[in-house]
Amino acid sequence: MYVLGEEREIKFMYKRLGIIGGMGPLATYTFYKNIIENTDAKKDQDYIDMVILNASYIPDRTEAILHGGESPLPALLDAIKSLENSGCDLIAIPCNTSHYFFDEMQNSCKTKILNMIDLTGEKLENLGVKKVYLMATGGTVKTGVYEKYLSRGNIKIMPASDEEIAEMMKVIYDIKAGKNPDTGGLHNIAEKQLKLGCEKIILGCTELSTEKGRIAGIDKSMFIDAMEVLKDKILELFGKKD
Numbered sequence: 001m002y003v004l005g006e007e008r009e010i011k012f013m014y015k016r017l018g019i020i021g022g023m024g025p026l027a028t029y030t031f032y033k034n035i036i037e038n039t040d041a042k043k044d045q046d047y048i049d050m051v052i053l054n055a056s057y058i059p060d061r062t063e064a065i066l067h068g069g070e071s072p073l074p075a076l077l078d079a080i081k082s083l084e085n086s087g088c089d090l091i092a093i094p095c096n097t098s099h100y101f102f103d104e105m106q107n108s109c110k111t112k113i114l115n116m117i118d119l120t121g122e123k124l125e126n127l128g129v130k131k132v133y134l135m136a137t138g139g140t141v142k143t144g145v146y147e148k149y150l151s152r153g154n155i156k157i158m159p160a161s162d163e164e165i166a167e168m169m170k171v172i173y174d175i176k177a178g179k180n181p182d183t184g185g186l187h188n189i190a191e192k193q194l195k196l197g198c199e200k201i202i203l204g205c206t207e208l209s210t211e212k213g214r215i216a217g218i219d220k221s222m223f224i225d226a227m228e229v230l231k232d233k234i235l236e237l238f239g240k241k242d
Contacts, residue, residue, distance in 0.1 A: 039240045
């Protein structure tokens with residue numbers, strides 16, 4: 001976990017941000033757009049110096065984790081090396097499922113990689129939240145990558161059924177395919193979980209972050225968007241928060 005003392009030491013020390021994108025490209029675009037729109041800037045030079053690598057060549061994370069597909073780790077490590085060679089001293093990865101490989105990625109390089117799942121857990125702890133529901137890919141849900149970090153704050157993740165995971169995956173892969181997704185099923189899932197006592201719903205897939213305004217009828221304050229948490233931390237560390 002990030003502790004306050006560490007943040008004070010590293011705050012404003014970073015010079016160039018590296019983003020491993022392409023997982024998927026629309027989520028990368030949304031992430032960049034959100035950083036720009038929320039930066040306290042009056043001229044070009046006030047924005048964060050960054051390199052965005054749209055690494056769409058990285059194999060599917062869920063396919064690798066759950067079905068024995070090609071591992072994305074070598075490609076992720078290659079992307080990290082490319083960003084380091086480009087002078088990036090902080091790396092962000094707007095893809096939740098790829099954080100299954102976080103330890104291997106961080107141990108392979110000297111550059112700091114922000115952990116969006118750890119940061120999301122930290123925010124939930126600060127809010128005093130104890131019970132959440134995770135909307136994410138099957139790879140993220142079934143491997144327990146969120147549990148790994150949220151358990152530190154004694155935060156319980158309410159279980160998702162296979163039917164709910166299938167509905168989430170359908171929306172996620174429709175977005176990746178450039179289709180107009182039907183988010184009605186996600187609305188129904190969210191409504192059900194809130195009635196069961198869920199305090200917050202985590203948007204734990206960056207594709208879902210692009211559609212959070214369309215899960216009709218649900219108060220947006222009930223969502224914790226992991227990609228938004230990552231964006232906020234970047235703006236804070238570069239001293240660009242508006």
